[in-house]
Amino acid sequence: MSETTATAANDRGFWGEANYPGIFGWIFSTDHKRIGLLYFWSVLTFFCVGVLLGLLLRLELFAPGETIMSAQTYNATFTLHGVIMIFLFIIPGIPAAFGNLIMPIQIGARDVSFPKLNLFSWWLYITGATLAVTSLFTGGGPPDTGWTFYVPFSAQTSTNVSLAAVAVFILGFSSILTGLNFVTTIHRLRTKGMTWMRIPLFTWSLYATAWIQILATPVIGITVALLFAERVLGTGLFDPAQGGDPIMFQHLFWIYSHPAVYIMVLPGMGVISDIIPVFSRKPAFGYKAIVVSSMAIAFAGSLVWAHHMYTSGISDMAVMIFSFLTFIVAIPSAIKVFNWLATLYEGSILLDPPLLYALSFILLFTIGGLSGLVLGAAAADVHVHDTYFVVGHFHFVMFGGTGMAFFAAMHYWLPKIYGRMYDKTVATVAWGVIIVGFLILYISMKVVGMMGMPRRYYDYVPEFTGLNQLATVGSWILAIGLILMFVNIIHGLFKGDPVEANPWGGASLEWQIPSPPPTENFGEEDPVVTHGPYDFKKAGIL
Amino acid sequence: MSGHVHKDYIGAKFGMWLFLFTEILLFGGLFILYAVYLTRYPQEFISAGSELNVWFGGGNTMVLLTSSLFVAISITALRRGAKTLCLRLLGGTIACAVIFMVNKYFEWSAKISHGIYPGSEHLKELQPGEMVFFNIYYLTTGLHGLHVVIGAVLIAWSMFLIKSDKVNADDFVILENAGLYWHLVDLIWIFVFPLYYLILH
Ligand code: HEM
Ligand SMILES: [Cu+2]
Numbered sequence: 001m002s003e004t005t006a007t008a009a010n011d012r013g014f015w016g017e018a019n020y021p022g023i024f025g026w027i028f029s030t031d032h033k034r035i036g037l038l039y040f041w042s043v044l045t046f047f048c049v050g051v052l053l054g055l056l057l058r059l060e061l062f063a064p065g066e067t068i069m070s071a072q073t074y075n076a077t078f079t080l081h082g083v084i085m086i087f088l089f090i091i092p093g094i095p096a097a098f099g100n101l102i103m104p105i106q107i108g109a110r111d112v113s114f115p116k117l118n119l120f121s122w123w124l125y126i127t128g129a130t131l132a133v134t135s136l137f138t139g140g141g142p143p144d145t146g147w148t149f150y151v152p153f154s155a156q157t158s159t160n161v162s163l164a165a166v167a168v169f170i171l172g173f174s175s176i177l178t179g180l181n182f183v184t185t186i187h188r189l190r191t192k193g194m195t196w197m198r199i200p201l202f203t204w205s206l207y208a209t210a211w212i213q214i215l216a217t218p219v220i221g222i223t224v225a226l227l228f229a230e231r232v233l234g235t236g237l238f239d240p241a242q243g244g245d246p247i248m249f250q251h252l253f254w255i256y257s258h259p260a261v262y263i264m265v266l267p268g269m270g271v272i273s274d275i276i277p278v279f280s281r282k283p284a285f286g287y288k289a290i291v292v293s294s295m296a297i298a299f300a301g302s303l304v305w306a307h308h309m310y311t312s313g314i315s316d317m318a319v320m321i322f323s324f325l326t327f328i329v330a331i332p333s334a335i336k337v338f339n340w341l342a343t344l345y346e347g348s349i350l351l352d353p354p355l356l357y358a359l360s361f362i363l364l365f366t367i368g369g370l371s372g373l374v375l376g377a378a379a380a381d382v383h384v385h386d387t388y389f390v391v392g393h394f395h396f397v398m399f400g401g402t403g404m405a406f407f408a409a410m411h412y413w414l415p416k417i418y419g420r421m422y423d424k425t426v427a428t429v430a431w432g433v434i435i436v437g438f439l440i441l442y443i444s445m446k447v448v449g450m451m452g453m454p455r456r457y458y459d460y461v462p463e464f465t466g467l468n469q470l471a472t473v474g475s476w477i478l479a480i481g482l483i484l485m486f487v488n489i490i491h492g493l494f495k496g497d498p499v500e501a502n503p504w505g506g507a508s509l510e511w512q513i514p515s516p517p518p519t520e521n522f523g524e525e526d527p528v529v530t531h532g533p534y535d536f537k538k539a540g541i542l
Numbered sequence: 543m544s545g546h547v548h549k550d551y552i553g554a555k556f557g558m559w560l561f562l563f564t565e566i567l568l569f570g571g572l573f574i575l576y577a578v579y580l581t582r583y584p585q586e587f588i589s590a591g592s593e594l595n596v597w598f599g600g601g602n603t604m605v606l607l608t609s610s611l612f613v614a615i616s617i618t619a620l621r622r623g624a625k626t627l628c629l630r631l632l633g634g635t636i637a638c639a640v641i642f643m644v645n646k647y648f649e650w651s652a653k654i655s656h657g658i659y660p661g662s663e664h665l666k667e668l669q670p671g672e673m674v675f676f677n678i679y680y681l682t683t684g685l686h687g688l689h690v691v692i693g694a695v696l697i698a699w700s701m702f703l704i705k706s707d708k709v710n711a712d713d714f715v716i717l718e719n720a721g722l723y724w725h726l727v728d729l730i731w732i733f734v735f736p737l738y739y740l741i742l743h
Binding site: 113114117176179180181183184187188189214215217218219221222223225226229233234235236237240241242243244245248252 | 550552553554556557560561564565567568569570571572574575578579582586660661665666669670671672673674677678680681685
């Protein structure tokens with residue numbers, strides 16, 4: 001890891017070598033970098049569609065009553081918005097896109113353990129996505145259940161929930177295979193000297209995430225399979241008329257879907273943990289604590305699912321236990337936040353775009369996390385359950401957290417992959433606009449939620465008009481920021497100035513190879529690692 | 543990937559084991575539902591469960607155990623170079639899978655001819671707990687049956703690779719993994735059998 005390879009600016013690395021001509025060199029490639037880019041662009045496409053739907057939701061809420069769409073259309077729109085954002089953007093987002101691009105390089109491997117399986121996962125992802133889109137136009141029309149598919153409504157509605165359930169099953173399978181591949185890779189393919197305590201924190205976070213993907217996803221698989229069977233075969237395991245219990249659906253759903261929020265956020269935390277030391281020129285403070293807290297989150301996060309069900313009729317005892325456990329999970333997350341701050345403290349800080357996005361992660365995730373505790377406390381939750389406070393909360397953690405981490409990762413690693421740099425000033429301006437829009441949009445939602453506005457309605461009482469209009473204006477500002485950011489980065493990746501191997505001064509392995517990386521990442525010899533991922537002195541950066 | 547084709551046996555088996563965990567958790571959802579509904583409707587579960595035929599279930603248990611034994615021996619046979627023996631044993635496994643499914647076919651047909659199947663008129667006249675029992679019975683054994691078929695396909699595929707010497711005495715991890723999968727199919731049945739056929743009598 002000690003010597004930095006100089007790059008010939010016109011050497012396009014893995015871009016130049018494909019096994020098949022044209023597009024087939026991508027969609028049939030087993031190179032982890034190509035698969036990572038396939039994921040990146042597909043995920044990004046769905047993100048943009050999701051944002052568009054979100055903007056439409058906000059437009060409908062600009063004034064009370066029917067503004068641009070009917071109640072039924074609104075129901076379908078928020079369902080689609082949720083399904084796309086959860087299953088097609090945020091769950092595969094960082095692990096499948098950036099995990100594939102970067103993780104094997106970070107541990108000194110030439111690829112993942114099962115390259116063909118990796119390609120298969122992407123095909124499953126595309127199949128699932130296609131089915132989800134097909135469900136809009138076939139059967140009884142677009143599903144209108146919300147992304148949570150709660151029975152009994154989801155079992156009875158005439159809309160095309162069955163096909164959407166199949167889509168979710170397939171997407172889950174894709175996620176499982178990625179997780180399985182990553183765990184095996186991290187166990188088996190670390191290069192010489194890459195001990196467990198020298199693994200970069202991003203890869204560590206993927207490791208913890210991959211375990212959750214493996215252990216939790218099968219539960220959503222069986223849950224949606226049972227929903228499918230209930231709709232198609234009439235096996236009413238959740239149908240009270242046949243002795244079933246709808247609450248069991250909620251249990252099974254959240255046994256997956258709460259751990260899934262850590263599938264969403266842990267990789268984001270990993271990105272932040274990798275970026276902050278580099279831009280403070282200081283080793284990560286509390287490396288071990290961050291590692292242990294990732295694993296602790298993965299474990300404790302699987303024990304708190306019923307905090308989504310305080311008002312669903314579970315016993316008071318259960319409410320108290322789950323409330324207590326929920327507060328416990330906040331501890332490892334807080335440990336990370338304190339470690340990041342301690343890393344920044346007295347560092348020589350470089351305010352480049354990746355760090356800016358990372359800092360906004362800390363701010364927004366902390367606000368979101370603290371409002372999560374309001375919801376975790378059973379007494380307060382009864383008041384705000386199913387209001388816009390919840391909508392504000394999860395956008396803060398998911399969008400403000402993982403979304404920002406995704407943007408940070410884009411600005412941090414894509415120059416490495418493309419070998420070109422975007423315009424940093426524009427990236428900074430875009431960041432500012434995004435933050436302003438974001439805060440206006442979601443703080444308004446939280447306030448109006450506190451005042452009692454319920455979620456999932458296309459209409460509201462006139463008293464809420466002001467705050468809703470503010471939120472909608474915020475969504476426009478946010479959209480402008482996003483457009484600016486994407487245009488800038490995409491333009492930079494294709495037209496920007498060539499970039500050297502180590503533009504940010506990182507000490508982990510991905511910065512020691514040329515930009516863009518060569519096909520098998522490393523030359524003839526496998527790299528030998530002699531120091532930790534944030535040892536800037538030994539890496540010769542300080 | 544050019545050049546660096548290196549086979550990582552431990553890695554391949556490790557990956558398979560992880561996959562088996564996910565299968566267990568998939569069935570885990572059904573076992574949880576079984577446990578919850580059994581606690582809620584103990585009487586109805588017993589009255590409905592005693593209608594299942596222990597001989598069908600027991601017979602199929604023997605069939606699956608035998609098939610697992612065949613797979614285990616077949617791997618040793620291949621390692622010792624006895625290719626033909628290995629293929630015969632794997633053929634035996636597939637035969638067992640077929641017997642299992644035929645058995646299942648008769649068992650299900652008998653139930654269905656009595657009007658007991660999801661959504662049937664007769665089922666709707668039963669107690670709620672009995673309805674739950676039959677629904678979960680069909681779902682669990684159905685999902686398991688599906689796994690028997692998948693397992694048999696994997697075994698058949700390994701046979702094909704053994705025939706063409708792509709899987710051989712030095713390189714047999716595909717057979718081992720197919721075998722692991724088959725043992726999982728067996729293992730899950732070992733839980734299904736007592737839960738549905740034995741303890742409710
Ligand atoms: C410009 C960006 C966005 C806007 C304007 C927006 C707007 C909204 C609105 C207004 C709702 C509430 C609908 C209702 O309850 O009536 C909603 C729900 C939701 N949003 Fe967003 N959103 C945006 C981005 C995101 C992102 C990035 C994610 C995830 C990473 C996300 C995930 C969700 C989910 C899961 C729901 C719940 C859907 C349901 O109730 O089933 N959104 N969004
Ligand atoms: Cu939760």
